[in-house]
Amino acid sequence: MLESQLQALAASAQQRIDAAASPDALEAVRVEVLGRKGALAEVSKGMGKLTPTDRVRIGKLLNSTKTTLESALDARLKSFADAALAARLDAEWLDVTLPAPGTRPGALHPLTRIQQELEDLFTSMGVAVLDGPEVESEYNNFDALNIPPDHPARDMQDTFWLSSGQCLRTHTSPVQVRGMAKLGPPLLMIAPGRVFRNEEVDASHEHTFYQLEGMMVDRNVSIAHMLYFMRTLLKHIFNREVTVRLRPGYFPFVEPGFELDIQCLICNGSGCPVCKQSGWVELLPCGLVHPNVLRMGGIDPDRWGGFAFGLGLTRLVMMRYGIDDIRWLQSGDLRFLRQF
Ligand code: DAH
Numbered sequence: 001m002l003e004s005q006l007q008a009l010a011a012s013a014q015q016r017i018d019a020a021a022s023p024d025a026l027e028a029v030r031v032e033v034l035g036r037k038g039a040l041a042e043v044s045k046g047m048g049k050l051t052p053t054d055r056v057r058i059g060k061l062l063n064s065t066k067t068t069l070e071s072a073l074d075a076r077l078k079s080f081a082d083a084a085l086a087a088r089l090d091a092e093w094l095d096v097t098l099p100a101p102g103t104r105p106g107a108l109h110p111l112t113r114i115q116q117e118l119e120d121l122f123t124s125m126g127v128a129v130l131d132g133p134e135v136e137s138e139y140n141n142f143d144a145l146n147i148p149p150d151h152p153a154r155d156m157q158d159t160f161w162l163s164s165g166q167c168l169r170t171h172t173s174p175v176q177v178r179g180m181a182k183l184g185p186p187l188l189m190i191a192p193g194r195v196f197r198n199e200e201v202d203a204s205h206e207h208t209f210y211q212l213e214g215m216m217v218d219r220n221v222s223i224a225h226m227l228y229f230m231r232t233l234l235k236h237i238f239n240r241e242v243t244v245r246l247r248p249g250y251f252p253f254v255e256p257g258f259e260l261d262i263q264c265l266i267c268n269g270s271g272c273p274v275c276k277q278s279g280w281v282e283l284l285p286c287g288l289v290h291p292n293v294l295r296m297g298g299i300d301p302d303r304w305g306g307f308a309f310g311l312g313l314t315r316l317v318m319m320r321y322g323i324d325d326i327r328w329l330q331s332g333d334l335r336f337l338r339q340f
Contacts, residue, residue: 002046002058009039010065017072023080030073040066110340111210111329114237114317115192118212121236127214128189130182132175134196135166140174145253146292153252158198160207168196171310172213173253176289179215180297185304186218192313203273203325210313215289217299217306223288226307230260230284233311237320238265245280254287254308265319274324281319285310 013033020026033039044062047055108116119129132140147153157170175191183189191213199205214229227246234242242262249259262283264275271277286309291301314329321340323329328336 002043002050002054003061006043006058006061006065009033009043010069013039013069014072017069017076020076023077026073026077026080033069034066034073040069104338107337107340109329109337110317110321110323111313113340114320115210115212115313117237118190118233118313119192121233122190122214125232126188128179128183128187130175130179130189130191132169132172132178132191132193134169134194135162136169136174137166140177141167141169141171144177144293144296145173146290146296147252151252153250160196160198169193170197171195172211173308173310175213176215176253176293176308177297180217180294180299185299186216188216188218190214201327203327204276206314206326206330208330209326210317212311212313213308214311215306215308217289217294217304219304221288221305221307223307226286226288226309229307230286230309234262234284237316243269249285249287251285251287253290253293255290257285257287260284260286260309262319266322266324272324274318281315283312283315283319 013029016029017026020029031038035041040062047058047062050058123129141159142151142154143149159170160168162168172191172193172195175189175193179187179189179191193211193213194208195211196208197205199207201207216225216229231244234244242265244263245261246258247261249257251257259282261280263269264272264279264281266272266274267279269279271279275281286307289306289308294301294304294306314326317323317329318326
């Protein structure tokens with residue numbers, strides 16, 4: 001009696017195992033058949049009424065049924081795992097024979113690139129390339145450039161002062177002072193570098209930007225020499241004729257002083273945020289070196305003369321590449337940088 005009950009139970013359990021469509025369905029069969037309150041446990045309750053001989057026989061049969069069903073369950077469960085793995089391997093494959101994608105090559109920052117192009121140009125013209133510190137003395141940044149402490153021109157540049165009394169240089173002009181001391185007359189030099197102003201940041205102003213200073217000291221230096229150098233520079237960078245205008249400008253270290261503006265290359269003169277809607281961009285302030293500056297540089301202004309200019313390198317880069325917001329340059333944003 002128990003024997004046939006067990007056989008029927010085993011057969012139906014095996015059928016359900018074979019038909020189970022998921023690991024969850026299998027688990028349900030396991031609980032119903034092999035669980036503590038399952039069908040097999042139910043059968044074993046009736047064992048107490050059996051004769052000792054029958055009990056041994058049925059006990060064995062019960063055990064073997066249990067083992068058989070357990071391994072059938074495990075096998076079916078493993079087949080689900082195998083199928084899942086096979087499906088995954090099918091979906092997520094990798095061709096290891098393909099060539100590696102390789103690293104993305106880096107590139108020079110546009111500022112570095114233009115700076116190097118200008119250094120190459122000027123070096124080929126026999127001009128010395130000088131370097132100066134970003135933390136500069138008050139004397140070099142101001143006094144030696146004919147900007148004494150009470151001079152109103154000190155307010156033209158909002159300065160980051162350090163507790164040491166030094167400042168972050170507000171322009172590359174202090175390298176003129178260093179250049180005169182280092183080279184003596186006659187001299188022909190440029191000095192590219194980073195400068196700092198305590199300014200509100202917007203599309204055309206940054207607290208940190210780049211300039212390129214130029215200076216020539218020789219006999220009979222004229223504005224024609226100055227214009228020649230500046231035109232050569234612009235032509236080299238833009239590779240085309242650029243419309244320029246020269247207007248008077250005031251800087252304590254030059255006399256006379258000028259502003260050389262270029263027509264905005266972003267809007268072609270029609271007005272945009274970079275040129276503040278004026279169509280022109282101040283790019284090259286310049287002039288003939290003030291006698292006081294020469295004198296403080298240890299050069300006799302009666303025997304020597306000179307010109308100087310302070311190119312806005314950052315603006316030049318913006319014009320050259322059509323960048324309409326200065327903040328991109330120091331953003332570190334890869335979407336911007338990868339274009340160069
Ligand atoms: N240092 C000036 C500035 O940053 C720019 C400048 C003007 C430099 C005239 C010069 C110059 O060498 O001659 O505002």
